Every structure is written in structure tokens, then in C-alpha cells.
Amino acid sequence: MSEKVIADFVARFSLGSFDDPEPVRGRIVLSPKRLVLAMADDKQTVPLSAIFDVTVGHVPGEMEEFFQDTISVAYEDDGTKRVAVIEAGSEEVGRFKTILFKAILNGTRAKIKHPARIGGRVTDESFETAKLRIKPGVVRFGGSGGTTEVHLANVTYFQREEREVGSVVAIRHSHQGQTVTSEFGIETTRKLNLLGRYLRLEYSELAKSVEDVSASEEELEAxxxxxxxxxxxxxxxxxxxxxxxxxxxxxxLHDKGLVDEGEKGLSLTAQGQLLVSDRIETVNT
Known part of the structure; x- marks a missing residue:
């Protein structure tokens, strides 16, 4: 592979043959253009443009008995839909998931309306052209009008809707103490679906991390x-x-993982932001 390598590790994987689903051990190599799954005497090259879905933890039924911590990559190969299931440690799966989504989505052309709503009030904002960038827990849109960031810990609701520019994702989130809705569309349906998958995966992980965290009324006020x-x-x-x-x-609050004290002073962790978002949403409804 001549282009830059952005991930390279050894793992077990299956290339989606239900006739022979038992995994093999090999190298997983990712570049900005392609994913290569290399075995001792063969390899499968998957262009990133052929990937249409990425899931974590879900394994096709025929393969369930063979895998534990997994990331599944669905792609098209000569008109046939296939699934590559990769097994690694949970932290490695998490890191690779983020790197893969970034490789596919970063730099994608987008249109964003922010804010489309403030509370229940529709604004007169119009869609502006921007470029998408993601990082763990954050979706960022940069354009001529500035940069808009959506922190997934502040999200309380999102769904796909139809607008004059085509299909968009509408996200309701807390922003500067208000509940706002931002809407954005992506250049292709495939990438819009992948961005939706990324949002669901990241949000579900955040939500799971605070399931067992309890906060008193005083702590919530703080x-x-x-x-x-x-x-x-x-x-x-x-x-x-x-x-x-x-x-x-x-x-x-620090012991519960809800606040940090860093060089820039006191701040909320992603889990703390999620609790505040729930609180703001409750107050504003």
C-alpha cells in the first residue's frame, strides 16, 4: 500500500462467507482510501467508497458463536453486499471505529442550518455550505460563516427528515444554555447513512456510560x-x-467522573454534559 497508513493491527476476522464463517487471524490495514484485510496467503481490499455501514457489537447470526468484541464493516463487492467482521479488544475496537468513520467522513461537503429552531421557534436561518469533521463525541461543520460544533453529550434527540435541500439529519441539543435544533445534509445518501450510524453509536456509548450515575439536586444545580x-x-x-x-x-462530582479541573479551569466531562442536557431539556419542555 503506497498511501499513508492510519491504522495497522493484528486481529481475527471473517470476510463474510456464511459457508465458512470461522474467523482467521491476519492484519487490518487502513489508509485514507481503502481497508485491507490481509491473511497469510491472500488479502481482501475494500475501497472506503464501497463501505455503506459500520456497526459495533452486532454480528450476523451465522457468525455469532465465533466472535466477542467486534466491529462489522458492510461493503459492496462487484454488486454483492458483504460483511467483514473484525474482532479485537474493546478499546482497540473503539479506537478503530473512530478512525474508520473519520477516514470515510472527514472533509465531506455538507449543508447546515444552525440554528433551525430555538426551543420551539423556527428561525429564518438558511442552509450554508460547510465541510464535515468528526472526532470522538463531536461533529463539527466549518464554513464561510464560521464553525458549528455539536457535542453529542448535549444531544437529546435526532432523526432524519426531508427538506428543500434533500434528506437531512435534525439534531436537538443544548447550546449556550438553550435548546436548539440544527439540521444538516451530506453530499451523498451513503455518507448521510454512515453519519447517522456514527451518531447512534457515539450517543449510545455516552448514554450507557451514565446509566448508573446518580446525581442529587444540588449536584445537578452545580x-x-x-x-x-x-x-x-x-x-x-x-x-x-x-x-x-x-x-x-x-x-x-469529580469522583463520579462528571467534572474536570484542567488548565482552563473547571469543565464538564462528556458524562456531565449529558446529565445537564437532560436537565435543560426537562426544564424547557
Whole structure:
């Protein structure tokens, strides 16, 4: 492979033959143009333009008994739909999933309307041309009007809809303390479907990570204040607590993985943002 390699690891995989689904061991090599699954005496090359779906954890029924942590890549090969199932450790699967989606989607031409709605009010914004970039937990659109970022931890709802520009994804999310809806379309239906898959996978992982996290009313108030820009020195006055109580509160939130204290000060983790999004959505409905 002459082009740049962006992922290269050894794993077990099956190339989607239901007649012989038992996996083999080989190398998984990814470039910006193609995915190569190399065995000892053969290889399968999959152009990224042929990939139409990517799933994590779901394995075709005929292969279930052979795999555990997996990523499945559905693609077309000479008019035939095939599925390559790759098994690796859960962290490796997670990293490869993000790299693969970035390779397929980054730089894609898009049209975005932001915000299309503020609460329930329709705005007069129009669709603008932009380019899509993704990173873990974030979808970013850059265009002449600036950059719009959607943090998936702030998302409360998304679905596919039809607009004058064609099929779009409408995402309702919290933005600067408000509930807004952004709409965006992608240059091809295949890539729009893949972006929808990426959103579902990333959002489900975030939601799962906070399923067992409980937060008191005081903790939720503190999270909302931090989301609104409050630093640790502001919380006592905003919440009506003394400084020692705020310190205990922040320690508890940190232990639960909901806040971070970095070089830029106090901030919410993705899990903390998801809890705040749920809170804002409840207040605004």
C-alpha cells in the first residue's frame, strides 16, 4: 500500500462467507482510501467508497458463536453486499471505529442550518455550505460563516427528515444554555447513512456510560452552573453554599467522573454534559 497508513493491527476476522464463517487471524490495514484485510496467503481490499455501514457489537447470526468484541464493516463487492467482521479488544475496537468513520467522513461537503429552531421557534436561518469533521463525541461543520460544533453529550434527540435541500439529519441539543435544533445534509445518501450510524453509536456509548450515575439536586444545580461558565470560585455565591460545602460537592462530582479541573479551569466531562442536557431539556419542555 503506497498511501499513508492510519491504522495497522493484528486481529481475527471473517470476510463474510456464511459457508465458512470461522474467523482467521491476519492484519487490518487502513489508509485514507481503502481497508485491507490481509491473511497469510491472500488479502481482501475494500475501497472506503464501497463501505455503506459500520456497526459495533452486532454480528450476523451465522457468525455469532465465533466472535466477542467486534466491529462489522458492510461493503459492496462487484454488486454483492458483504460483511467483514473484525474482532479485537474493546478499546482497540473503539479506537478503530473512530478512525474508520473519520477516514470515510472527514472533509465531506455538507449543508447546515444552525440554528433551525430555538426551543420551539423556527428561525429564518438558511442552509450554508460547510465541510464535515468528526472526532470522538463531536461533529463539527466549518464554513464561510464560521464553525458549528455539536457535542453529542448535549444531544437529546435526532432523526432524519426531508427538506428543500434533500434528506437531512435534525439534531436537538443544548447550546449556550438553550435548546436548539440544527439540521444538516451530506453530499451523498451513503455518507448521510454512515453519519447517522456514527451518531447512534457515539450517543449510545455516552448514554450507557451514565446509566448508573446518580446525581442529587444540588449536584445537578452545580453542573448546570459550570455548564453556564461558572468557575469553582463562583459556585458558592451562585448556589448559596459556603466554600467548604462547594469543595465537598466538587469532590463528589469529580469522583463520579462528571467534572474536570484542567488548565482552563473547571469543565464538564462528556458524562456531565449529558446529565445537564437532560436537565435543560426537562426544564424547557
Amino acid at each position: 453542573l448546570v452552573a459550570i455548564y453556564s461558565g461558572a468557575g469553582s470560585g463562583d459556585l458558592a455565591g451562585m448556589l448559596g453554599f459556603d466554600s467548604s460545602r462547594v469543595t465537598m460537592l466538587l469532590n463528589d
